[in-house]
Amino acid sequence: MKHCKWLIGLYCLVNVASSLAATGKLLATPGVSQVEGSAGGGLVPWAQLAGYASADEVAINGFCSRADVTDYRLDVCGVQFNLFDRVELSYAQQQFDVPALDTQIEQSISAAKIRLYGDIVYSEWPQVSLGMQHKELQNGALASLLGAKDTKGTDVYIAASKLHLGALAGYNWFWNTTVRYSEANQLGLLGYGGENSAEKLLFEASSAVFLTHQVAVGIEYREKSNNLGLSEQDWKDIFIAWFPNKHISVTAAWLDLGRIAGADDQTGWYLSVTGYW
């Protein structure tokens, strides 16, 4: 009997939560969650703001992702808030495992994004947003050892996204380009800046095709700087994202992260789940 009450209570709670959930955008149009916690693809932040909130709604999302490459593993979990599809606030916690050194590096990222113009589906020109990601290493010993100048830094980026309905032989085609100012070495997990600090404006891009209402396949590219002189290489991935409804998305990807801290050919799998309310 007591259990029954609990179940009814839980059922009501879920009902209330789902009736309050933001659903004002079209399925899949918010994108998923990238490794620094912003709405985007897997690697690249996009111009869309996280979640299904439209102009008079608020959305809250939670996500967790894992990237498992040859010599390293990265786990990220975070939350995102969307205020009236104008402002996105997010917080993410990264945990980077280096089994060879029996070391774990943790980093927190507080980020904000503001939509400057447009709507990825309806506006004539692409949606454009301006974002920043403030990152702080919790243990910077390895970063300092490798020659990084700082253990925290702030990236600033501008992103443009557009979904073209029926553009690829009738299939919906999505693209995003992002230009980022950053001093981060490997997302900042290896600190910020270094002896070789030079070009700071980095180019990132994503492209995807929707095979059905619910499934998109695509590619991503993220340019990297080489501040530490460790031949840091650009990142690439091929992904498939599944949006069964407006409450969950699942993304899987094949990553090619190149050389990381002296270890070549870091390839492997990526899996990410985002829940939307």
Add this chain to the structure above:
Amino acid sequence: MKYGLYVFALVVLLSGCRATNQLSLYQQLDGQQGIEKLVDSFINQIGHDSRILEYFKQANVAHFRQGFILHLCSVTDGPCSYTGDSMIDIHTGMNISEKDFNRVVELLINAMDEQQIPQRLQNTLLERLAPMRSEVINI
């Protein structure tokens, strides 16, 4: 850079497929008959959505049906031209939100699914209708 070229090549390749289809969108949707069935499905979808049905409280359903059939015939390059009231005139005062507009788009997608219209034709039809959003919402 090499990566970018691959993407570009893929885009050009896929866009090329479009040119081979000579039938109008109207014909691909099975003409007048197909459009009438689609609009009837759509009206049925609206009838089951209490939030959207609210907007149609004062509406004459037969008039809406006739107008929307004509409108779809016209935007799909069918043998008709839409002569009804302008989108702005129809929607002024309704104050339709982004959210409700997208809900109506979803109901239209549901109707197209119900009529088993292939995904690619659905997208092409939505692409023709999308530019009218600014004449419909928040007025």
